[in-house]
Amino acid sequence: MIDPRLLRDDPDRVAAALSRRGVDPAALEQLRLLDEQRRELIAGVDAARAEQRTASQAIGRAEPADRPALIAQAGARKGELAAREQQLARVEADHAAAFARVPNLPHPDAPDGVEGDGVVRGTLGQRPSFDFPPRDHVELLEAADAIDLARGAKVSGARFAYLKGEGALLEFALVRYAIDIAMEYGHVPVIPPVLVRESAMYGTGFLPTDAQQLFTTRDEEYYLIGTSEVPLAALHLDELLDPDDLPVRYVGYSPCFRREAGAHGKDTRGILRVHQFEKVELFSFVAPEDSDAEHERILAIEQEVFDGLQIHAQIVDIPVGDLGASAARKFDLEAWLPGQDAYREITSCSNTTDYQARRLRTRIRVDRGNNVLAHTLNGTALAVQRAIIALVEQHQREDGSVVVPARLQPYLGRERLFAG
RNA sequence: GGAGGGUUGGCCGAGCGGACGAAGGCAGCGGUCUUGAAAACCGCCGUGCGGCGCGAGUCGUACCGGGGGUUCGAAUCCCCCACCCUCCGCCA
Numbered sequence: 001m002i003d004p005r006l007l008r009d010d011p012d013r014v015a016a017a018l019s020r021r022g023v024d025p026a027a028l029e030q031l032r033l034l035d036e037q038r039r040e041l042i043a044g045v046d047a048a049r050a051e052q053r054t055a056s057q058a059i060g061r062a063e064p065a066d067r068p069a070l071i072a073q074a075g076a077r078k079g080e081l082a083a084r085e086q087q088l089a090r091v092e093a094d095h096a097a098a099f100a101r102v103p104n105l106p107h108p109d110a111p112d113g114v115e116g117d118g119v120v121r122g123t124l125g126q127r128p129s130f131d132f133p134p135r136d137h138v139e140l141l142e143a144a145d146a147i148d149l150a151r152g153a154k155v156s157g158a159r160f161a162y163l164k165g166e167g168a169l170l171e172f173a174l175v176r177y178a179i180d181i182a183m184e185y186g187h188v189p190v191i192p193p194v195l196v197r198e199s200a201m202y203g204t205g206f207l208p209t210d211a212q213q214l215f216t217t218r219d220e221e222y223y224l225i226g227t228s229e230v231p232l233a234a235l236h237l238d239e240l241l242d243p244d245d246l247p248v249r250y251v252g253y254s255p256c257f258r259r260e261a262g263a264h265g266k267d268t269r270g271i272l273r274v275h276q277f278e279k280v281e282l283f284s285f286v287a288p289e290d291s292d293a294e295h296e297r298i299l300a301i302e303q304e305v306f307d308g309l310q311i312h313a314q315i316v317d318i319p320v321g322d323l324g325a326s327a328a329r330k331f332d333l334e335a336w337l338p339g340q341d342a343y344r345e346i347t348s349c350s351n352t353t354d355y356q357a358r359r360l361r362t363r364i365r366v367d368r369g370n371n372v373l374a375h376t377l378n379g380t381a382l383a384v385q386r387a388i389i390a391l392v393e394q395h396q397r398e399d400g401s402v403v404v405p406a407r408l409q410p411y412l413g414r415e416r417l418f419a420g
Numbered sequence: 421g422g423a424g425g426g427u428u429g430g431c432c433g434a435g436c437g438g439a440c441g442a443a444g445g446c447a448g449c450g451g452u453c454u455u456g457a458a459a460a461c462c463g464c465c466g467u468g469c470g471g472c473g474c475g476a477g478u479c480g481u482a483c484c485g486g487g488g489g490u491u492c493g494a495a496u497c498c499c500c501c502a503c504c505c506u507c508c509g510c511c512a
Contacts, residue, residue: 042470046481053481056493060438067492074492197502240430240467361468371467 001099001358004035017105020112020320031098038095041088048081100208104355106320107329114321118332124303125312127336132398136339137389138270141167143400144418147271158268159260159275163388166417170391171278171384173411175253178280178305178382182251185301187282190252192231195222200234203360205326205352212261215275228252229378232283236362241285241374243364247294248285251381254278271385272344280381287364288354291375295351298379299331302347305382308407311390312336314343326352335390346386349379392417 007014011032015025055074059067111119141147146167152160163171179189201207201223206214215224225231232252241248256279260266267273282301286294299315306313318330327350334343354373357363363371395403402417409415 039470042481046470049482050480052492056491057439059492071492076492078492242430363467 001355002102002105003354003358004095004099007032008035014105018102020106021103021323022321023102028102031102034091034095034098038088038091041084041091045081045084045088048077048084052077052081097208100202100359103323103325104328104353106323107351107353109317110323110329111317111319112321113319115319117319117321118316119319120314121317121331122315123313124307124315124333125310127312128338128394130338130396134338134393134396135400136270136337137272137392138339140392140396140400140402140418141270141388146170146418149270156275159273161271161274161385167388169412170388170417173408174382174384174387174391175278175280177308177408177411179251179253181305181308182280182282182301182381185249185297186247187249187251187284187301190228190232190235190250192225192228192235192252192254194225194228194231194254194257196225196230196234197221198223200230200237203237204230204233204356205324205359206230209325213259215257215259224257225254226258227256227279227378228254228281229283232281233356233360233376233378236285236360236374238361239363240371241362241364243287243366246285246287246364246374247290250283252281252283254281270389272389274385277386278384280384282349282377282379282381284377285357285362285374286377288372288375291351291353291377294375294377295329295331295349298349298377301381302333302349302379306333306335306346306387306390308405309387309391310405311346311387311394313346313390318348324350326350326355328353328355335386336394337389338393338396339389344386346383346390347380349377351375351377 002014007028011028015023015028018028019025052074055070055077059070059074062070111117135143138147138149142149144166146163146165148162148164152162183189195217198207201214206226207223210226213226216222217224231254232250235250236248255276257276260273260275263273271277282298284294284298303315313333313335316332316334318332323330330348330350332345332349333347335346336343353375356376357373360376362374362376364374365371391405392402395405397403399419401419404412404415404417
């Protein structure tokens with residue numbers, strides 16, 4: 001949620017920032033009016049309550065003989081208060097719903113544009129060249145019996161797969177490798193719940209806007225997380241953090257579930273886009289003034305992870321038109337996939353400034369009640385399936401085997417994969 | 421799944437219809453004392469929303485797990501829900 005006070009005090013600035021994301025200024029003006037209406041009603045209700053309270057308290061102090069008259073008098077005011085309260089409740093509900101739909105203010109440095117307009121800010125490694133026609137990950141993994149797509153489809157449907165044998169071992173190795181790097185940067189490892197309540201989805205900004213991407217349980221009591229960002233962000237729901245404890249850094253490992261609604265026919269081959277995948281996720285709570293630096297730090301972790309895997313990728317500053325609702329700025333790592341001859345997203349890190357924290361009510365204690373909202377940031381340390389794709393496609397040899405990068409070898413216990 | 425007991429401020433814990441934002445203790449902060457520290461003593465010490473003020477602040481209101489109800493008045497009474505604990509059953 002954006003700051004209603006900022007909209008109140010500086011509506012032009014908010015309108016200018018959000019127009020970069022295509023938000024209609026007229027809609028913001030409506031919001032501002034709603035906010036004004038809300039404040040007027042609050043003043044009225046508070047005054048009515050004050051009156052009623054003093055009247056009731058007087059009854060307690062009065063002589064018993066005088067009470068019946070005072071009670072009748074106080075009782076007469078009840079209806080008016082209730083009516084005002086009802087009106088306020090309606091406006092509060094509209095207010096909350098309307099504000100929930102407004103995306104975060106983009107970072108001033110985030111580039112303009114829509115999907116595809118990202119600015120490349122650097123590259124990792126060298127683009128590998130092959131003196132044979134490179135295979136894609138499906139060919140490589142299936143030949144080695146490291147993946148079973150057909151049976152994944154039989155059991156669970158399209159966009160599901162089994163990782164088997166060296167494919168499964170690869171996951172364990174990659175996960176531990178990524179977690180070790182994150183820990184060196186001070187992130188505390190966490191295995192979070194993967195089923196969460198609606199309040200956690202709402203607080204992290206996935207609801208109401210991304211409802212069509214989420215799986216729910218049959219009784220609809222729970223949502224399946226689309227990323228461990230959700231339970232990690234919600235960890236400090238409704239908490240006041242001590243500034244001495246900051247920054248608070250976590251690295252979560254969990255499965256992630258996505259409906260991929262609207263992606264019909266897109267990336268249907270292999271495990272690039274599946275309904276269930278595993279991910280090692282970085283998450284930080286920081287003081288507002290530190291969030292830009294923390295964003296760079298998270299990006300640095302992602303770079304170290306993929307540098308260590310000797311994967312060639314480019315670092316992209318994502319344009320405002322392609323940002324999720326809660327992000328002010330986002331950097332993606334896009335690895336080159338020889339099987340597609342294209343750069344595809346393998347990690348993503350976002351600075352959500354105070355947008356998530358406002359909904360989650362995660363604040364930082366500051367002197368004399370000037371508490372501030374925390375800034376939250378998230379990033380992919382390693383998305384297992386996509387990392388496997390990049391790794392096997394970039395490090396493949398003509399015989400279909402894969403050279404294991406030196407830094408991963410201790411975790412995998414071998415120098416070659418799929419060597420037969 | 422069945423039976424019972426709980427949920428109060430950063431923590432512990434009193435309160436069981438009226439002057440309660442809530443006793444007391446611990447922790448924390450400031451001070452007195454001390455060469456320094458400890459101890460002792462004194463003071464301060466919740467959060468949200470809204471109003472006023474340039475500001476330190478100040479006024480109003482809400483909050484005792486969440487929601488609803490009864491009442492002139494609810495932390496206290498009633499209903500629903502969530503969570504925690506104990507016992508039984510089941511279970512990796």
